Amino acid sequence: MRKRILVAASVSAALLTAVTACGSSSSTTTTDAAGAKKPKVGVILPDSKSSVRWETADRPYLAAAFKAAGVDYDIQNAEGDKQAFQTIADQMITSGVNVLITVNLDSGTGKAVLDKAKAQGVATIDYDRLTLGGSAQHYVSFDNTEVGKLQGQGLAKCLSDTGARTPVVAELNGSPTDNNATLFANGYNSVLDPKYASGEYAKGPNQPVPDWDNAQAGTIFEQMFTSRPDIAGVLAANDGLANAAIAVLRKNHRNGQVPITGQDATVQGLQNILAGDQCMTVYKAVKKEADAAAALAIDLAHGKKAQTTTTVHDPVGNRDVPATLLTPVAIFKNNVPDVVNDGFVTKTDLCTGSYAALCTAAGIK
Structure with missing residues (x-):
């Protein structure tokens, strides 16, 4: 009987791990060669239904940039669920991310997440979408x-x-x-x-x-x-x-x-x-956008001052947000x-x- 219980528990744990990992990608190393904790960046993508770009382009480009820099990362997709968006953010902050990159589902939910991250000393970047009334330190997008x-x-x-x-x-x-x-x-x-x-x-x-x-x-x-x-x-x-x-x-x-x-x-x-x-x-050119956001995040994760090229005005928060804006092309x-x-x-x-x-x-x- 005890053996059955242990087997059932093992199966349940495996299933839980599989469910938790769904829709996310992350690196596994948490310390450097000297045993010190490595910087870690969290990324929350919005969905995979409104545009395929989030999974086919943004995720792999961001992951590649973080891997190349030797920075730990956790990329997850909220799949259009505002509650999931907030839950993912809480998990990332608890896990010790130094920087949080978010593509908000709406400004209200986005602001709540950004404010919580700021209160915990986590640097923040609005990616692709500006969170109106939010507190992101930087914004990376196209014009x-x-x-x-x-x-x-x-x-x-x-x-x-x-x-x-x-x-x-x-x-x-x-x-x-x-x-x-x-x-x-x-x-x-x-x-x-x-x-x-x-x-x-x-x-x-x-x-x-x-x-x-x-x-x-x-x-x-x-x-x-x-x-x-x-x-x-x-x-x-x-x-x-x-x-x-x-x-x-x-x-x-x-x-x-x-x-x-x-x-x-x-x-x-x-x-x-x-x-x-x-x-x-x-x-x-999403790769350029992802690379720009990753470069900012990597600098912030290492405690460096991040460089941007311009500012955009947030009319709700009445503030100018340091920004990097890229140029789109008509096809x-x-x-x-x-x-x-x-x-x-x-x-x-x-x-x-x-x-x-x-x-x-x-x-x-």
Whole structure:
């Protein structure tokens, strides 16, 4: 009987370990050659549903940078769960991280985590998304207003190519709780609003997508298209939302006829561009963003003063946050090869099945 109990306990412990490890990656060394405790960096990613980049790009790039620097790290994904986000943060702080990098799910949850870390003497970095009213010491991202401008300019270029007169433009915006979505909208509306005001474009349905949820985006866009079947252009805030809109247009035999923007240069988004169903995307060289954040974190973990290139203003916290902002690039069919040549996506992943011939035609080697 005692033997059975011990075996059951061992199995339960193994299962618990497996569950705890799910969705996380970390190094195992905790001391250096002299036996001293090594610096440790914690990273909390937001989800894997809104964009594949968090798992396919950010995680491996960050892990590689920390490994190269010999810094212990723990990378976990909250999978869109605000409670899990806070629990992961508590575990990381308790485990002794020196630096915490977070991509918030919303500013309220993000602020609570940042404030707790600050109270425990843990250095903090906002990654990709600024936490409004938060206390992060640094912010690393792309120029997100510029991302939006590139989307607005891209849609204008594609609409011009169609020759449409007074096209009805629908806007499928990002999550209302994500400050980046606000910055994207500021950027593309700086391009579109003057065209609405002059009568060059007609303003169509305009709606945010909660939590960047692609399934909800499909439902929202279907409602938009039902109410305005004359939609002639779609400003979709990222590739996932764009693909949801494309699915609706395909069902109505309108795909390829309505220019749609995107963002993130995902494999799916690039395939849609090659197929003519999506007009453009915005490429953000995530490796550069991850490397910049990792470099800051490594300096902070070693007690060094971290260097940034500019500041961004947090209107809620009324403070200027030291920041590193990287430059985004507009991608159309003619320069899709640039994304492959940069190593962000591979030809193997992109040029599968029916896309192989399209890749060849686009000059992807």
